[in-house]
Amino acid sequence: MIIESDRVYIENSNKPHGNGVIDPESFSPYPKNPTIAKFFKEIGWVDELGSGVKNVYKYNKIYSGANPKFIEDDVFKTIIPLTPQDTPQDTPQDDARISEILEFCNNPRSRQEIQDLIGIKDVNHFRDKYLKPLLRGGLLKMTLPQKPTSKNQKYYSSRME
Known part of the structure; x- marks a missing residue:
């Protein structure tokens, strides 16, 4: 995970089921890293498979006003823009x-x-x-x-x- 002034950039090993940018409206969820997914499911930190992508899209609009990018490949990449602006979650x-x-x-x-x-x-x-x-x-x-x-x-x- 790399946190920059204008974005958060995350890379994770992946078992790809496709290549390119993921569209949140039409993607089919599956675990990018099955071992980690199973662990989080067991301890109750995951609601449902794929809910993270949906939630990041939903809430990032509030935090930065911009859409994140999820890129499928051998290395799964997540880019979350942090466009500075007033947000409702200041405190x-x-x-x-x-x-x-x-x-x-x-x-x-x-x-x-x-x-x-x-x-x-x-x-x-x-x-x-x-x-x-x-x-x-x-x-x-x-x-x-x-x-x-x-x-x-x-x-x-x-x-x-």
Whole structure:
């Protein structure tokens, strides 16, 4: 693992089932390193085979606003961009707030309801720090996506789908 100022680059030995960049929408998961995969499955650190690729794509949008790359070959390569920008996970308090928002939004909620829940009065600060990144990252969805500025707009956790 190499951590650079603009990316994290990881290489791992691999039993390739193909070559090239992996598309998260159409890939078939299989263990890149079966011994390590079995170990993590046994200790409960893995939900399901392939969930890591899906989660990195999902959450990296929030952290950096960019897509990672997974490259299949004799050496499996993962490139995670770290484009500097404000992210909703600046502090442990922000992590707790995001978890609280996602749990609260298991039922559709208005922007004002969410703001009241976490105690932020400034609408612009709330939108920029929490709402927009969560929407961009796909963790929150709009009930009226065709009318994003509607006064009737509500937001729900994508975990409901």
